[in-house]
Amino acid sequence: MIERIINIEMKNFKHPKTSRQEALRLILDRSRFQSRVEILPVREALGRVTAQEVLAVNTLPNSPVSRMDGIAIKFANLSGELSNSCNWRYGADYVFCNTGVGIPGDFDTVILIEDVEIDETGELRILSIPQAGQYIRPAGEIMRAGDVLVPEYSCLSPLHLGLLSTGGADEIPVLSKPRVAVLPTGNELVPVGSKPPRGKTVESNGIMMEAQIKIMGGEPHLYPIIRDDPNELVKALRDALAWADMVILNGGSSKGTDDRALEVLETVGEILVYEMNSGPGKHTTLTIAGSKPIVGTVGPTIGAVYAMEWFVRPLICKYLFQPMIEPERLKVKLLDDIPAAMEFAWLEVRQINGFYAAKQIGRLAPLSRQLQSNATLIMSKESKGYKAGEIAEVELRCADLAALNSPLAKAGVLERISQRIKPDRLSQSF
Amino acid sequence: MIERIINIEMKNFKHPKTSRQEALRLILDRSRFQSRVEILPVREALGRVTAQEVLAVNTLPNSPVSRMDGIAIKFANLSGELSNSCNWRYGADYVFCNTGVGIPGDFDTVILIEDVEIDETGELRILSIPQAGQYIRPAGEIMRAGDVLVPEYSCLSPLHLGLLSTGGADEIPVLSKPRVAVLPTGNELVPVGSKPPRGKTVESNGIMMEAQIKIMGGEPHLYPIIRDDPNELVKALRDALAWADMVILNGGSSKGTDDRALEVLETVGEILVYEMNSGPGKHTTLTIAGSKPIVGTVGPTIGAVYAMEWFVRPLICKYLFQPMIEPERLKVKLLDDIPAAMEFAWLEVRQINGFYAAKQIGRLAPLSRQLQSNATLIMSKESKGYKAGEIAEVELRCADLAALNSPLAKAGVLERISQRIKPDRLSQSF
Numbered sequence: 001m002i003e004r005i006i007n008i009e010m011k012n013f014k015h016p017k018t019s020r021q022e023a024l025r026l027i028l029d030r031s032r033f034q035s036r037v038e039i040l041p042v043r044e045a046l047g048r049v050t051a052q053e054v055l056a057v058n059t060l061p062n063s064p065v066s067r068m069d070g071i072a073i074k075f076a077n078l079s080g081e082l083s084n085s086c087n088w089r090y091g092a093d094y095v096f097c098n099t100g101v102g103i104p105g106d107f108d109t110v111i112l113i114e115d116v117e118i119d120e121t122g123e124l125r126i127l128s129i130p131q132a133g134q135y136i137r138p139a140g141e142i143m144r145a146g147d148v149l150v151p152e153y154s155c156l157s158p159l160h161l162g163l164l165s166t167g168g169a170d171e172i173p174v175l176s177k178p179r180v181a182v183l184p185t186g187n188e189l190v191p192v193g194s195k196p197p198r199g200k201t202v203e204s205n206g207i208m209m210e211a212q213i214k215i216m217g218g219e220p221h222l223y224p225i226i227r228d229d230p231n232e233l234v235k236a237l238r239d240a241l242a243w244a245d246m247v248i249l250n251g252g253s254s255k256g257t258d259d260r261a262l263e264v265l266e267t268v269g270e271i272l273v274y275e276m277n278s279g280p281g282k283h284t285t286l287t288i289a290g291s292k293p294i295v296g297t298v299g300p301t302i303g304a305v306y307a308m309e310w311f312v313r314p315l316i317c318k319y320l321f322q323p324m325i326e327p328e329r330l331k332v333k334l335l336d337d338i339p340a341a342m343e344f345a346w347l348e349v350r351q352i353n354g355f356y357a358a359k360q361i362g363r364l365a366p367l368s369r370q371l372q373s374n375a376t377l378i379m380s381k382e383s384k385g386y387k388a389g390e391i392a393e394v395e396l397r398c399a400d401l402a403a404l405n406s407p408l409a410k411a412g413v414l415e416r417i418s419q420r421i422k423p424d425r426l427s428q429s430f
Numbered sequence: 431m432i433e434r435i436i437n438i439e440m441k442n443f444k445h446p447k448t449s450r451q452e453a454l455r456l457i458l459d460r461s462r463f464q465s466r467v468e469i470l471p472v473r474e475a476l477g478r479v480t481a482q483e484v485l486a487v488n489t490l491p492n493s494p495v496s497r498m499d500g501i502a503i504k505f506a507n508l509s510g511e512l513s514n515s516c517n518w519r520y521g522a523d524y525v526f527c528n529t530g531v532g533i534p535g536d537f538d539t540v541i542l543i544e545d546v547e548i549d550e551t552g553e554l555r556i557l558s559i560p561q562a563g564q565y566i567r568p569a570g571e572i573m574r575a576g577d578v579l580v581p582e583y584s585c586l587s588p589l590h591l592g593l594l595s596t597g598g599a600d601e602i603p604v605l606s607k608p609r610v611a612v613l614p615t616g617n618e619l620v621p622v623g624s625k626p627p628r629g630k631t632v633e634s635n636g637i638m639m640e641a642q643i644k645i646m647g648g649e650p651h652l653y654p655i656i657r658d659d660p661n662e663l664v665k666a667l668r669d670a671l672a673w674a675d676m677v678i679l680n681g682g683s684s685k686g687t688d689d690r691a692l693e694v695l696e697t698v699g700e701i702l703v704y705e706m707n708s709g710p711g712k713h714t715t716l717t718i719a720g721s722k723p724i725v726g727t728v729g730p731t732i733g734a735v736y737a738m739e740w741f742v743r744p745l746i747c748k749y750l751f752q753p754m755i756e757p758e759r760l761k762v763k764l765l766d767d768i769p770a771a772m773e774f775a776w777l778e779v780r781q782i783n784g785f786y787a788a789k790q791i792g793r794l795a796p797l798s799r800q801l802q803s804n805a806t807l808i809m810s811k812e813s814k815g816y817k818a819g820e821i822a823e824v825e826l827r828c829a830d831l832a833a834l835n836s837p838l839a840k841a842g843v844l845e846r847i848s849q850r851i852k853p854d855r856l857s858q859s860f
Binding site: 042043046058060061062063065098099100101102103104137141142143147148149150157158159160161162163165166168170187188192193195196197198199200201202204205207208209210211212214215299300301305364366367368371 | 472473476488490491492493495528529530531532533534567571572573577578579580587588589590591592593595596598600617618622623625626627628629630631632634635637638639640641642644645729730731735794796797798801
């Protein structure tokens with residue numbers, strides 16, 4: 001009893017509250033990753049990040065090839081006239097040539113198949129005078145041995161895989177995926193697959209986070225549920241820190257009697273952020289252990305989702321040398337009052353009659369309804385709240401919708417464009 | 431020789447030319463898929479599509495739980511006064527309660543931990559009068575057994591996996607991935623990993639398409655290179671059609687002497703589209719064999735990429751009951767002349783000083799440069815071409831940028847919104 005009371009007293013002590021932007025800056029600043037490299041066959045490297053630039057081994061085409069389907073001739077034989085071609089012999093004076101196929105010997109000009117006639121005896125009639133050298137693709141036009149095929153730190157798309165294969169780069173060095181340990185904690189939790197007894201619930205944040213980490217490009221390791229016992233928690237954290245590049249401690253971050261996260265985190269590292277100055281996920285903590293970040297996420301799913309998006313994703317991007325991706329923003333018309341005291345609201349945005357309208361999804365709505373949210377309104381400290389009918393700028397939600405391997409998966413086209421907004425990314429040639 | 435000539439004559443016969451929109455309509459119309467279903471653990475179902483709605487097994491919370499960290503009391507004991515609480519005993523008159531944790535017995539009201547003081551002897555002081563029943567989450571508020579957690583044909587995100595796990599749905603029926611056979615053809619090709627002899631090149635479209643199919647949600651099977659021999663091609667196509675839901679025949683679609691695709695396709699099915707009325711990928715063919723589509727793609731990579739995007743992606747969407755995704759469009763300022771005769775242009779779009787500018791990437795540029803394209807200008811039959819400085823609407827390129835498992839992967843937020851443009855998708859409640 002007494003120990004519990006002292007524990008509560010300690011937790012009621014006012015910790016500094018940190019803004020989301022400042023919190024991210026702090027943890028990115030203090031995290032230092034030792035990126036590992038592995039060699040992969042190109043065919044298995046989809047979505048991986050190159051550890052160095054990859055050079056072409058092949059020169060292609062490796063001899064002149066035809067750009068079109070037609071016949072190849074020796075231009076000098078034409079002597080300005082078409083009529084002489086009727087005596088030409090196949091093989092010596094002309095050959096068929098197909099698009100992309102090498103042209104033999106000293107043939108040097110291609111005539112489109114539509115521009116010739118060949119009768120049953122093999123007699124050739126050329127219907128229009130070609131230009132010398134036309135429709136010939138010179139050797140090396142596609143690539144030359146030694147060309148940079150893909151720069152370092154490129155995230156590999158299907159087209160990259162094709163390009164690398166063409167270039168003869170069959171195995172390439174890529175950054176290993178950052179290892180992310182997920183530690184679910186809480187005496188109230190039972191594992192997935194078991195029926196929760198009275199007062200208990202299922203530990204499902206872990207499975208969600210595991211999937212998020214995969215999408216973000218990390219290698220997740222999901223721990224079994226850890227009881228709210230400081231010794232067990234410290235032991236699990238030290239175990240995770242020995243393997244992982246970053247650790248997620250889910251739950252135990254609040255002020256409950258069993259919430260021992262802060263004292264445990266102080267044992268294994270330096271707490272940089274005790275508490276956020278606004279929700280969602282107000283009790284998110286950020287800790288540095290050596291040079292490895294620990295993101296302490298709240299138990300409620302919604303808060304945990306945002307901590308993943310706002311802190312874990314940028315940390316994975318840092319490990320993989322990828323640019324940070326800002327959430328897309330959109331101006332919407334609110335269909336509900338949203339008082340300032342709410343701090344944030346989950347919204348469902350739809351396009352109606354050419355404008356975007358947003359309906360609030362209540363915090364007490366069933367979880368399946370909450371999943372229909374596709375945007376968040378985050379209010380600044382100065383905001384006076386919103387009335388129905390007002391326009392607000394919202395953040396579109398991304399990560400949890402990004403289902404890999406799926407027809408919905410659509411790429412960072414806009415990101416690729418917006419990355420180039422930064423002047424330092426504008427190449428001289430543009 | 432003679433056989434070749436007759437072959438060319440046949441190919442020079444003018445086939446009807448079909449627009450991209452009409453071609454897509456034809457092939458979607460005639461393709462009938464027998465979707466298969468498999469049972470998967472939720473943890474392995476990221477990005478998969480539910481084959482039926484999934485219901486909650488659990489009711490959660492399964493007893494009243496606290497919404498906040500605090501103490502639970504029996505409201506009736508308060509009798510309107512705060513002073514009487516000093517004699518309350520822990521366990522009988524109040525208990526600690528943590529967020530999300532079940533409240534025992536007949537406790538019915540929660541007071542925030544910040545609103546109480548407990549001294550070293552365990553004496554309780556309540557600092558503000560609570561409302562009866564406050565901060566109690568009733569049983570079933572998160573979900574009730576029998577609730578629909580996820581509707582049928584939902585593409586599963588990380589949040590879905592969490593929701594399904596919470597609801598006790600540990601194994602779920604999902605649509606099997608559509609099987610897509612990729613048949614690379616061409617005498618000029620050597621397999622990946624071998625050095626191309628003079629006049630030959632590497633078969634790399636297959637590896638690219640395999641990756642694209644994975645991103646689109648299909649299960650690819652990449653065949654070894656098939657020689658330009660009608661008997662071998664027919665044999666391979668029949669083999670592929672026995673296993674696959676759809677087939678991609680890459681190469682052989684042009685008018686070269688070795689291009690036997692059309693005669694082969696006529697042997698195994700009914701050709702719906704012999705030729706497109708515009709590039710890229712003008713010689714793309716569409717064939718129906720029984721009820722299975724065969725997409726004949728051109729050999730050059732750029733044309734093949736578009737055929738994948740324009741025909742294979744919608745076919746996979748149809749199999750998986752997913753909405754078609756229209757490419758994003760963007761108004762850009764062209765930095766180069768683009769004459770109408772080009773039919774289409776590959777562009778690199780960047781944001782400069784608040785507007786989007788597009789530089790053309792020449793068709794003869796090295797392949798690594800062509801990969802930097804992020805948009806396409808497709809000109810209509812009526813277009814008179816563009817001069818530098820004019821504004822044009824372009825299609826942003828998507829699929830090949832969508833690298834799975836990657837920091838760049840970003841979801842279909844805008845798609846989710848734009849799908850809702852259609853009135854039939856607007857729910858009554860909105």
